[in-house]
Amino acid sequence: MAICLVRIDDRLIHGQVVMGWTKMLNASVIVVVDDVVAADTMQKTMMKAAVPIGVRSAILDVAEGAALLNGPKLTKDRVFVIVKGPAAVLGLINAGVNIKKIIVGNMRTDDGKKRITKEVAASKEEWECFGKLDSKGVEIVVQWMPNGDSKSFNDILKRGDFSSL
Numbered sequence: 741m742a743i744c745l746v747r748i749d750d751r752l753i754h755g756q757v758v759m760g761w762t763k764m765l766n767a768s769v770i771v772v773v774d775d776v777v778a779a780d781t782m783q784k785t786m787m788k789a790a791v792p793i794g795v796r797s798a799i800l801d802v803a804e805g806a807a808l809l810n811g812p813k814l815t816k817d818r819v820f821v822i823v824k825g826p827a828a829v830l831g832l833i834n835a836g837v838n839i840k841k842i843i844v845g846n847m848r849t850d851d852g853k854k855r856i857t858k859e860v861a862a863s864k865e866e867w868e869c870f871g872k873l874d875s876k877g878v879e880i881v882v883q884w885m886p887n888g889d890s891k892s893f894n895d896i897l898k899r900g901d902f903s904s905l
Contacts, residue, residue, distance in 0.1 A: 743809065743838075746821040746829060749845040752777065753787040753797070756845075756885070757822065762792055764886040766864030767820035770797045773805035773828050802828055826862075826869035833876060841879040844893055856896060857882050867902040 744765045749757065752772050770791060775785045778801040787900035791797040792878060796817075798808060808814065809821070811833065821839075823829055825847065833839050847853075856862050859882055862870065870893065873880060882894035 742818050743821055744818045746823070746832075746839050746842045747845055748823055748825060748829065748842060748847060750824045750847050752824065753790045753823050755790075756793055757820075758790055759887045762795060762820055765820055766794060766818055768817045769804060769814060769819045770795060771819055771821045772797070772799040772844070773802055773821060773823045773832060775801040775823075775828075778804065779801070802831035803835070806832050806837050809837045819827065826866055826873055829878075830869050831871055833873070833878070839878060841881065842873070843890075844880060844882045845884055854902070857891070857893075859884050860893070862902075864902045867897075871897055 745761065746763065747757075747778060751757075752774065753770065757770075761767075772787065777787070778799055784799045787799060788797055798805075800808060805821075809819070812902070821832075829839060829842055844860055847860045849855055852863050853861040853866075857859055870880060874894050874897050880897075881890045882893050883890035
């Protein structure tokens with residue numbers, strides 16, 4: 741199996757993912773990993789309806805996602821993994837999934853979150869997860885669109901702690 745991209749995007753499967761990223765990656769499978777969405781039949785149904793024709797999909801919790809990504813079922817596929825936040829990526833890595841790079845696309849602002857970049861707002865817990873990913877050697881890039889500008893989130897992490905943002 742080739743994971744061609746791991747993307748953090750709190751919108752999960754939506755137009756930009758379907759029209760931009762999936763097509764550019766030539767992905768044959770989209771794997772959404774999110775504990776809450778995996779338990780919500782309505783959200784799963786709506787997301788599966790947005791998946792492009794010819795692309796398979798799975799919407800799983802972290803444990804199920806890790807089992808699928810570590811198992812033999814997707815060995816001949818180009819897999820696009822989408823998660824809502826860094827905790828899911830950390831969970832996958834801790835379960836043995838080999839992830840060396842993630843692209844952060846959209847993490848909206850909410851209560852308790854601070855704006856880090858134009859595209860990314862994070863809570864203290866999410867900031868700490870990003871720090872753990874960085875310490876594991878994961879390259880973290882902020883990039884909105886497939887052909888758009890990118891910036892190193894690893895460099896942003898090195899500039900200071902959450903309270904200084």
